[in-house]
Amino acid sequence: MSRLRLGWIGCGTHANEMLLPQASRLDASLAALCDTDERRLAATASRFGVARTTRDWRELVAYADLDALVVAAGPGVHEAAAHAAIARGLPVFVEKPPAATAAAAERLAQAARARGVPVVVGFMKRYSTANRIACNVLRSADFGETASFLGGYMTAPTYFSGDPDYTGFYLHHCVHYFDLVPHLMGEVASVGARRHELAPGKLLLHVDFRFVSGAIGTLVLGTHQSRGTPMEWWQVMGDHRRVEVRNVHEVRYYRAPPFKFAKAEASLVDGEDTLVWEPNLTAAANEDHKGYYALLADFVAAARGGANDAPSAADGARAMRLMEAALVEEGL
Structure with a gap:
């Protein structure tokens, strides 16, 4: 071919x-x-x-x-x-x-x-290695039903210096998570937002989700953090289960381990204790962890x-609908 x-x-x-x-x-x-x-x-x-x-x-x-x-x-x-x-x-x-x-x-x-x-x-x-790993954990039978989403996806005010028109922030930054959140959690029943503008060009949004499954979620979006710091993280909780992705490079999967302080035989137990994944950045290959x-x-x-x-394209339309619904709710 x-x-x-x-x-x-x-x-x-x-x-x-x-x-x-x-x-x-x-x-x-x-x-x-x-x-x-x-x-x-x-x-x-x-x-x-x-x-x-x-x-x-x-x-x-x-x-x-x-x-x-x-x-x-x-x-x-x-x-x-x-x-x-x-x-x-x-x-x-x-x-x-x-x-x-x-x-x-x-x-x-x-x-x-x-x-x-x-x-x-x-x-x-959806394709970053850490997000894919975490998403597969969420969809496994062991994880069970998802209960909540909590996350943040920030950027700096540089884009808006002297011009507090946030259109580019919404279209080129925020839209990513209006796709990722339902990809992780399932269809959204309702969405709304609350805003706080620290100063012109420095906008903070708290976006609230209710999912068809009954789960709930909060996403923090903003333009008032340095791009030299970690910009994003998210966490999904279930029943005695929790998956976290930090800065698109670290996955943590928490289960329900027993307390170990009084156990002389205490060890790390497969299926109980926390799993952590990070990429091997010393590998001499272009592994493209951003996706x-x-x-x-x-x-x-x-x-x-x-x-x-x-x-x-249908996923793109869904993300745009959710984002517009949240912004309209806040009068943006």
């Missing part, structure tokens, strides 16, 4: 540093690149050895020899280019958010369903019609 020929729209920092470096590891080749910035386009083409370039994404989508499309260029282009790809029958990967609004994301999901074209959304949080490679590999599988667990 020949390698998948990808048309690529968007050559910004995120694409260059997070997404494009994974391309050489995929069963795919870069057939064409597009970006509106001529200098950025030329630099990216040179870096990744791509001969064919254009500054017009519509021209790229029309190339007859493409097998699939990747779009990482902002929500407006994500939506428009994805619709154009669907109309051509091209499988498409769109970075998050898939569109600027929930209504637009839902129209994209409807178009994908109607034409039967795979549309994968860039929710890589970008695994996500794009699932996209390639989806584009070929193979089995995959990739987040779909």
Whole structure:
């Protein structure tokens, strides 16, 4: 089977540093690149050895020899280019958010369903090694029913210096966890938010979830922490069970061990005591613990019609609906 020929729209920092470096590891080749910035386009083409370039994404989508499309260029282009790809029958990967609004994301999901074209959304949080390990623990028979979610996903006010418009914070930061939380906990019955603005550009949100299962949850989102510190963590509790993921690199699984202080024979007991996992960062391999490679590999599988667990356009629409519902609740 020949390698998948990808048309690529968007050559910004995120694409260059997070997404494009994974391309050489995929069963795919870069057939064409597009970006509106001529200098950025030329630099990216040179870096990744791509001969064919254009500054017009519509021209790229029309190339007859493409097998699939990747779009990482902002929500407006994500939506428009994805619709154009669907109309051509091209499988498409769109970075998050898939569109600027929930209504637009839902129209994209409807178009994908109607034409039967795979549309994968860039929710890589599902694919980070630690999150995958913890999610598999949650879904095991031993863990049982989930009771609560508690987590935080912060960023710095740098994005908003002199301009306290939080749209980018919502669309490019918060939306990740409006996908990850239901992925971990199941469907959401209701969602709301409370806000506190420390100063212009420094926003704190507490998002409250009630899940269809009866479980409850709280997610803390904010723009007032240094990006030099750990930015995220989450915890799910069950009955005498608890899973925690710290900063996307450490998993802790707590059970119900007995007190050991009075036991001369006390030891570590499989099935009782805490399990801890951390990646071996001394390994001389690109293990991509943030999840970008695994996500794009699932996209390639989806584009070929193979089995995959990739987040779909419908998942993107759900995340956008939940986020908008929470923001509307707080009048944001």
